[in-house]
Amino acid sequence: MSGRKRSKLEAEKEKKEKKAAARAKARKRVKKVMLLALAGGAVAAAMGSRKPKPAPGSGTVTMRDAEPGPLAFMMGELVKGLLAEPRKKALADKMNVSVAIQDLDNPEMAATMVFKGSDVEVANGVIAGVDIYIGTELALLLSLSGAGKGKQLLQWLKSEDGKKVLNAVKSGRFKMRGALKNASQMALFQKFLTPA
Structure with missing residues (x-):
């Protein structure tokens, strides 16, 4: 070579x-x-779980604003109805979270629910420092209540409503912030809203 x-x-x-x-x-x-x-992530999860455990509440729903908006009124009535069930009240007693829901098509249509045990305060709009934010069309949000869990969720995703929600997520019409950071509270909130 x-x-x-x-x-x-x-x-x-x-x-x-x-x-x-x-x-x-x-x-x-x-x-x-x-x-x-x-x-x-582990540190953030540990810090998030340091949130104080709420004391069991009396199951009251109060409106922060003198004149609640349509969404705040609707959510307040929904929560009142759910808290009348002992199993739902027991779930709410474990919650210490604030959840804001906003209609992306109509940003003024928004409400925030602050859970301190089963004592819930409902406010107009998205309050500052909310733990979980959900922004979507209200029709999609209502269809989410039928999602279920486990195998039911998989079957629901194949349904017409499930496909609409998946398409909304893909197109950016379904926005969620804080759900991973507050995963355990989000799971309780979803279970609370899901029909028994």
């Missing part, structure tokens, strides 16, 4: 080794970032 070919092969080999070393270094960086993200 001539010197020229040998030096060319050595240069290619050296180039491959450098690329392999760079890939290994990049993989290590990705692993470090993933571990850091995982640790950050």
Whole structure:
């Protein structure tokens, strides 16, 4: 083998080794970032779970505003009806969360429910510092109540209502913030709203 070919092969080999070393270094960086993200998520989850446990309430629903808007009034009446059931009241007693619901087509149509046990305060609009925000068309939100859980949810996703909700999520017409950070409270809220 001539010197020229040998030096060319050595240069290619050296180039491959450098690329392999760079890939290994990049993989290590990705692993470090993933571990850091995982640790950050664990810390955030731990901090989120530090929220004080509510004392069991008396099952009252109060309106923050003297003149509640249509959505606030509707949500207040819905919550009153649900709290009349002992199983739903027991669920609400475990909740310490604020949930805002807003119609994306009509932003003035919004309400916030603040659960402190089964004592619930309903306000017009989206209050500052809300734990969970849900923005969508009200018709989609109402159809979500029939979703169920487990196998029922999978069957529901194949239904007409389920397909509408999936399409809304894909197109950005269904927005949700804070649900992952407050996952346990979101699960309780969903269970609270789902018909028994």
